Amino acid sequence: MPSVSRSQRIATAIAEHHPEDLYARNKGLLGMSNSQLHDFASTSEKGLPYKKKKKKPQPQMSDGAMSNILDGRMRKIKA
16 A cells, blocks of 8 residues: 655655654554555655645534435425
8 A cells, every 4th residue: 555645655664664763653653564664665755745635524414404405305306
């Protein structure tokens, strides 16, 4: 599985070759196998963003609002 950002690729390369230099927030990478670390670290950086952007959460409708919408559609179909 390739890295999705340059930061991820760099962190996995450090975890693979110099695990003692990892930041505390990245210590979870040490739980990965050496082959997984190698796969992530060997990803080409060409075209990768430096940092992956977070997706904006979609607003969720309550069950009551959804049922009102569906009831309105059913009334139009029956009429």
